Amino acid sequence: MPEPNDVLPVTIQHPRFPRASRWDANWQLQNMLGTNPLWLTEELMHHLPLQPGMRVLDLGCGRGMSSAFLAQEYGVQVWAADLWVSPDENWQRVRDLGLDHLVYPIQAEAHTLPFAGGFFDAVVCVDAWHLFGLGEGFAGRIAHYVRPGGHLAMIGPGLVAEFEHGLPQHIIPFWQQEFWSLHSPNWWRDLWQQEAGLDVIYADIVPDGWKLWLQWEEIARDADYEYAADDISLLQADAGQNIALVCTIARISDVDPGCDP
Numbered sequence: 001m002p003e004p005n006d007v008l009p010v011t012i013q014h015p016r017f018p019r020a021s022r023w024d025a026n027w028q029l030q031n032m033l034g035t036n037p038l039w040l041t042e043e044l045m046h047h048l049p050l051q052p053g054m055r056v057l058d059l060g061c062g063r064g065m066s067s068a069f070l071a072q073e074y075g076v077q078v079w080a081a082d083l084w085v086s087p088d089e090n091w092q093r094v095r096d097l098g099l100d101h102l103v104y105p106i107q108a109e110a111h112t113l114p115f116a117g118g119f120f121d122a123v124v125c126v127d128a129w130h131l132f133g134l135g136e137g138f139a140g141r142i143a144h145y146v147r148p149g150g151h152l153a154m155i156g157p158g159l160v161a162e163f164e165h166g167l168p169q170h171i172i173p174f175w176q177q178e179f180w181s182l183h184s185p186n187w188w189r190d191l192w193q194q195e196a197g198l199d200v201i202y203a204d205i206v207p208d209g210w211k212l213w214l215q216w217e218e219i220a221r222d223a224d225y226e227y228a229a230d231d232i233s234l235l236q237a238d239a240g241q242n243i244a245l246v247c248t249i250a251r252i253s254d255v256d257p258g259c260d261p
């Protein structure tokens with residue numbers, strides 16, 4: 001299997017993400033759908049005990065960047081599931097990286113997944129859970145696909161704390177519909193912890209996550225991705241007071257709760 005550097009020579013160096021720093025910058029910019037999924041995945045992996053050969057569902061994988069990264073860097077097998085991005089397109093990307101023995105693209109809707117109960121060692125979700133997983137019961141249904149002792153893990157945009165007194169004045173001008181689904185680590189902990197069979201072992205903001213998010217948007221802006229300007233305005237105005245990257249990880253209890261998907 002080729003090393004990413006053999007295939008993709010130009011990189012974006014970040015001292016916090018030595019693995020992601022080896023990956024090609026243009027590939028990252030061409031395939032991104034939000035905050036850099038390689039950075040987010042490497043951050044998530046600081047807290048997630050995956051071993052080579054494990055079966056991982058990458059839920060809402062987009063263009064499969066996190067899927068390829070998990071396979072290449074950590075040696076896991078990844079089922080790369082997404083609703084809107086075609087699996088044909090993702091398969092081509094996977095083959096181009098020489099990862100076709102480890103990454104399996106599939107088109108799937110997060111609420112009607114076509115997998116056997118207990119099949120996966122982990123479900124990971126990068127920058128997507130907030131789009132489909134706000135409802136009570138959803139995390140429990142996803143946990144059905146994970147073996148006892150396995151993990152459910154998500155990382156993505158969120159809040160430092162819930163807005164108890166309405167939106168702060170300084171972010172009102174920048175607050176768009178896409179931000180309405182953002183929540184704090186405590187909110188996610190409460191939502192997940194009420195599910196039978198889920199034990200939340202980590203729920204926190206990513207240290208200086210807003211700065212990472214801003215750094216990535218500035219890289220995207222400098223590469224002429226105009227949409228980045230909106231997020232940059234919000235992140236600069238807020239300076240980490242409210243907007244964050246959040247990470248939540250739960251362990252599936254050893255006793256299968258037996259919930260139907």
Ligand SMILES: C[S@@+](CC[C@H](N)C(=O)[O-])C[C@H]1O[C@@H](n2cnc3c(N)ncnc32)[C@H](O)[C@@H]1O
Pocket residue numbers: 031032033034035036037059060061062063064065066081082083084085108109110111125126127128131132
């Ligand atoms: C912001 S993108 C992030 C994609 C990818 N994880 C990344 O970080 O590049 C969110 C992804 O969630 C997927 N998505 C949204 N709703 C979904 C659903 N109900 N089921 C499966 N995927 C969904 C979209 O197709 C999109 O690719």
